[in-house]
Amino acid sequence: MGRRQEVSNERILEVARRCFLLRGAGVSAVEIAGELGVSHTTIFNRFGSKEALMIAALGVPDQIEWASVLEKGPDNRPVFEQLVQHGKVVAAYFQNLQAGLAVLHAAGIPNDKIFPDQTADSAPAKAFMALVAWLRVAQSQGRIGKCDVETLASTILGALYNWAQTASVCGHSTTRDDSESHVERFIELLWNGIGVE
Known part of the structure; x- marks a missing residue:
């Protein structure tokens, strides 16, 4: 053999x-x-x-790729444009994650097994802090308005995750074009409160 x-x-x-x-x-x-x-x-x-x-x-990966991109900080393009670009990547990540979590939950696997590491060293915590740091740099450069960047980061990630959840539960289209259009509208709405460029 x-x-x-x-x-x-x-x-x-x-x-x-x-x-x-x-x-x-x-x-x-x-x-x-x-x-x-x-x-x-x-x-x-x-x-x-x-x-x-x-x-x-199907669960959260050990490393979240978009976090390493954010760690480089904002580039010279308008921050609005960069937020849309990053938002599209994060939204796609959450849609993929949501699909996996749905199968895990259907199998009866509890959240404490799916998310056993809820420390500052976990991949989700590092990704959150990468977004906070990115926003903090943009703010220090005067490219976004004065606000609490941790709250802003939570708002961005929460809204993008909730879109993935809502789309799957409510039957909204999750095609790439529809998801990207949602991100563009969301960042535009957000920009009304934080934009300075």
């Missing part, structure tokens, strides 16, 4: 996520392993349980 191929954790998570999103929480590790060309034992050896695999594939 030939040796089974090696497969990365990232590849396992990618295939598992696709399977869970397409077919729901009932997808077995055997089915996922079959698509990967490995044994289901390989998956359990890497992740320990189906629940742990689901959380790793």
